[in-house]
Amino acid sequence: MDDRDFEQIVLCRDPGSGLRSVIAVHDTTLGPALGGIRMRAYPDHDAALADALDLAEAMT
16 A cells, blocks of 8 residues: 555444444645545455545545
8 A cells, every 4th residue: 555645544334333434545736636426335344445436536
């Protein structure tokens, strides 16, 4: 991930509900970040992280 140069990546987990989520901010050079939520079942946490990183980078 170091070569992709993200400003912030946050991994969240709520054991009570079973929620696991990823927040990714790629680049806010042009101003505050805006984004969206993708609600999807992923086969594993690595797939969810990869999708969040790809989406954040594409939105930059």
